[in-house]
Amino acid sequence: MPTIPDAKPFHYEFGIDHVALVCIDMQRDFCQAGGFAESLGDDLSKLQPCIPVIAKLQEAFRKAELPIIHTKECHKPDFSDLPTAKRNRGNPKLKIGDVGPMGRILIDGEPGADFIPECYPQEWELVISKPGKDTFYNTEFDDYLKMRKITHLIITGVTTEVCVQTTMRCANDRGYDCVLVEDGTDSFFPEFKEMTLKALVAQGGIVGWTATSDQVLKSLEPILAAR
Numbered sequence: 001m002p003t004i005p006d007a008k009p010f011h012y013e014f015g016i017d018h019v020a021l022v023c024i025d026m027q028r029d030f031c032q033a034g035g036f037a038e039s040l041g042d043d044l045s046k047l048q049p050c051i052p053v054i055a056k057l058q059e060a061f062r063k064a065e066l067p068i069i070h071t072k073e074c075h076k077p078d079f080s081d082l083p084t085a086k087r088n089r090g091n092p093k094l095k096i097g098d099v100g101p102m103g104r105i106l107i108d109g110e111p112g113a114d115f116i117p118e119c120y121p122q123e124w125e126l127v128i129s130k131p132g133k134d135t136f137y138n139t140e141f142d143d144y145l146k147m148r149k150i151t152h153l154i155i156t157g158v159t160t161e162v163c164v165q166t167t168m169r170c171a172n173d174r175g176y177d178c179v180l181v182e183d184g185t186d187s188f189f190p191e192f193k194e195m196t197l198k199a200l201v202a203q204g205g206i207v208g209w210t211a212t213s214d215q216v217l218k219s220l221e222p223i224l225a226a227r
Contacts, residue, residue: 002219004179007211008201012179014152016223020067020145023054024135024157024164026119027072029112031158034101036112039094042188047158050186053213054156055118057184062122064223067148070121071128071135073163074106074113081131081138133166142174152177154216156184161192168200169207178208181216 002019004012029035031047038044061068075082079097087096094100102112108129121127128139135141144150153176157164164185168178180200187193200207 002223004209004211004215004219006215007179007209009205009209012177012209012211014177014219016064016066018150019152019154020069020148020150021057021061022069022071022135022153022155022157022167023058023119024071024155024167025073025159026051026054026070026115026157027074027112028102028114028116029106031116032102034112036092036094036096036100036105037188039100039105040090040092046188046190047186050156050158050184051116051118053181053184057154057156057181057213057216058119060217060220060224064220064227066220066223067150068121068125069128069141069144070115070119070125071130071141071157071163071167072108072113072115073131073133074108074110074129075131077104077107077109133163134170135163135167136170136174145176151175152179154179154181156181158186159192160185160187161189161196162187165196165200172207179216180208180210181213182210183213 001013030037058068094105096106097104103110106113128141130139153171155168155178171178197210201210
């Protein structure tokens with residue numbers, strides 16, 4: 001059984017038939033100039049370090065023929081899944097649904113809601129459009145994991161303390177064993193990332209595990225060698 005012996009707070013094991021890589025919200029609206037994050041005044045450079053890390057993990061999982069799941073936070077064009085409170089929160093100069101440089105902000109099917117080229121899904125990989133921070137909320141995520149008998153999730157994406165942490169906590173409540181890749185996630189607020197990583201593994205791994213991408217890749221070496 002593949003193992004990450006140096007994961008925090010202790011070793012992490014997973015079955016090769018029961019693990020998936022989850023890439024959360026690697027979207028143009030969050031990661032590129034002209035998107036929603038920039039309209040909020042966020043420093044896009046803070047998210048750039050995790051992009052090549054996630055791309056490398058995706059490459060390894062594809063070579064190992066293991067499933068990859070991509071999420072994107074977005075809403076229906078008619079706002080039927082967008083609470084008014086969410087649209088108005090923070091008093092942004094451009095709200096969800098407004099027209100920005102990359103189309104209507106965080107609306108499914110618009111260029112800004114699409115994935116950045118470096119982390120773009122392959123046509124056979126599952127893409128989940130989620131209306132909230134939690135990937136399980138009002139989506140097919142849990143049904144897909146159960147259908148594929150996936151019990152272990154290797155989690156990456158942005159931002160660490162919002163959609164990434166929320167998804168990991170909700171996965172933990174549902175019985176999934178999750179490891180967050182430390183260098184495969186980033187936040188516009190580095191101090192929030194640091195505290196999130198500590199909180200997830202506190203009290204003996206109350207939410208789950210963390211590990212570096214190198215540790216994850218090393219655990220995949222026996223699988224890759226057998227392919």
